[in-house]
Amino acid sequence: MEADDTGxxxxxxxxxxxxxxxxxxxxxxxxxxxxxxxxxxxxxxVQFRAIGNAPILKQKLFKITASQxxxxxxxxxxxxxxxxxxxxxxxxINSAFAPAPDEIISNLYKSFGTEGFLVVNYCTTAAWx
Amino acid sequence: xxxxxxxxxxxxxIPLAFSIDGSEAQHFGAxxxxxxxxxxxxxxxxxxxxxxxxxxxxxxTGLTLPDSTAEIWFEYQGKPLKWHYPLGLLxxxxxxxxxxxxxxxxxxxxxxxxxxxxxxxxxxxxxxxxSAATAQDFFxxxxxxxxxxxxxxxxxxxxxxxxxxxxxxxxxxxxxxDSFWKVNQRLIPVDDQVVRHIPLRLYLPxxxxxxxxxxxxxxxxxxxxxxxxxxxxxLPTLDTSKSxxxxxxxxxxxxxxIIWASRNLAYPDNFLHIALF
Numbered sequence: 120m121e122a123d124d125t126g127x128x129x130x131x132x133x134x135x136x137x138x139x140x141x142x143x144x145x146x147x148x149x150x151x152x153x154x155x156x157x158x159x160x161x162x163x164x165v166q167f168r169a170i171g172n173a174p175i176l177k178q179k180l181f182k183i184t185a186s187q188x189x190x191x192x193x194x195x196x197x198x199x200x201x202x203x204x205x206x207x208x209x210x211x212i213n214s215a216f217a218p219a220p221d222e223i224i225s226n227l228y229k230s231f232g233t234e235g236f237l238v239v240n241y242c243t244t245a246a247w248x
Numbered sequence: 249x250x251x252x253x254x255x256x257x258x259x260x261x262i263p264l265a266f267s268i269d270g271s272e273a274q275h276f277g278a279x280x281x282x283x284x285x286x287x288x289x290x291x292x293x294x295x296x297x298x299x300x301x302x303x304x305x306x307x308x309t310g311l312t313l314p315d316s317t318a319e320i321w322f323e324y325q326g327k328p329l330k331w332h333y334p335l336g337l338l339x340x341x342x343x344x345x346x347x348x349x350x351x352x353x354x355x356x357x358x359x360x361x362x363x364x365x366x367x368x369x370x371x372x373x374x375x376x377x378x379s380a381a382t383a384q385d386f387f388x389x390x391x392x393x394x395x396x397x398x399x400x401x402x403x404x405x406x407x408x409x410x411x412x413x414x415x416x417x418x419x420x421x422x423x424x425x426d427s428f429w430k431v432n433q434r435l436i437p438v439d440d441q442v443v444r445h446i447p448l449r450l451y452l453p454x455x456x457x458x459x460x461x462x463x464x465x466x467x468x469x470x471x472x473x474x475x476x477x478x479x480x481x482x483l484p485t486l487d488t489s490k491s492x493x494x495x496x497x498x499x500x501x502x503x504x505x506i507i508w509a510s511r512n513l514a515y516p517d518n519f520l521h522i523a524l525f
Binding site: 147155156186215216218220222 | 330349386393396397401445452453454455456459460461462483485486487491
């Protein structure tokens with residue numbers, strides 16, 4: 120690919136410059152990234168709502184660390200319900216969709232939280248596709 | 249909507265060069281390490297849609313591989329690649345944004361060199377349940393999230409027939425632009441219809457957690473916001489004069505109106521995925 124068989128007429132591709140252009144001082148960006156990566160102790164209040172035959176929890180509101188991923192909510196609920204990892208359990212936000220396990224709880228709360236809660240519906244059979 | 253832009257987005261492709269470690273090839277009975285395998289794929293596609301083809305191509309080079317694709321995974325520079333992210337997004341994050349951020353010499357990696365593994369699935373980094381069916385579920389969930397952000401409910405998606413919902417995914421798999429847009433146009437706002445929020449995710453380099461929030465496309469006075477104004481709102485301390493936003497391998501000008509960007513540059517999952525550095 121690099122061989123120059125056109126008698127030296129070939130110029131280096133110009134579009135490279137745009138993408139490789141050095142971002143000279145990235146201090147702000149570095150600070151933002153390290154702040155985002157820091158373990159955030161902020162809590163989100165999750166409200167669990169059972170659907171269908173799913174067992175109802177005595178306590179429905181729980182504080183969960185905001186910087187965790189959504190799979191932590193799944194694990195937490197399984198512990199509360201005494202469910203083995205093999206047992207079927209489906210989690211939804213706002214009776215609408217099932218987020219991917221790697222979505223961050225604080226993002227879900229900021230995007231879909233209502234009245235101070237993140238509403239998580241759970242059931243033992245798939246509910247909202 | 250500008251059909252030519254969304255069509256260009258749809259037609260964007262990445263050449264991939266797959267390779268395998270000698271020890272792994274030996275483990276699966278190959279006498280020699282196979283040379284690289286080259287495939288060109290749509291940017292909107294997913295790695296999970298390639299696993300069967302990759303298995304067959306490596307079988308043809310002499311590896312004895314199981315039928316199940318459950319153990320197949322991909323790696324770039326030591327990082328396991330998420331099979332539920334569009335390939336174009338992975339490329340923008342790992343081959344454009346990150347090397348630029350780290351000021352590495354060659355930021356554009358064409359073809360993109362990806363290492364294939366057929367064992368030792370990194371379950372700590374990638375979801376175990378990798379299958380086309382799960383990928384389809386994740387994709388539909390993203391579309392519902394986008395619907396919810398725009399209109400406050402998932403009514404538009406739920407009003408689609410089961411076969412129309414399936415058509416969204418299948419037209420993505422078969423890279424059929426017309427078939428996809430026949431259904432997707434019913435999900436996006438028409439002309440001047442105001443949406444509540446823009447489905448947007450920002451990706452910063454260095455494994456930074458993804459940024460997603462409620463993003464209004466207009467000010468309270470009804471003025472349309474630009475990409476730069478939205479980014480400043482989400483990251484107030486970022487100096488945008490030193491930053492770049494990349495989508496579909498292209499630097500998006502910061503003065504791009506966010507509504508235009510969302511309509512024309514969103515991935516098939518209806519989200520605007522921006523790599524920022």
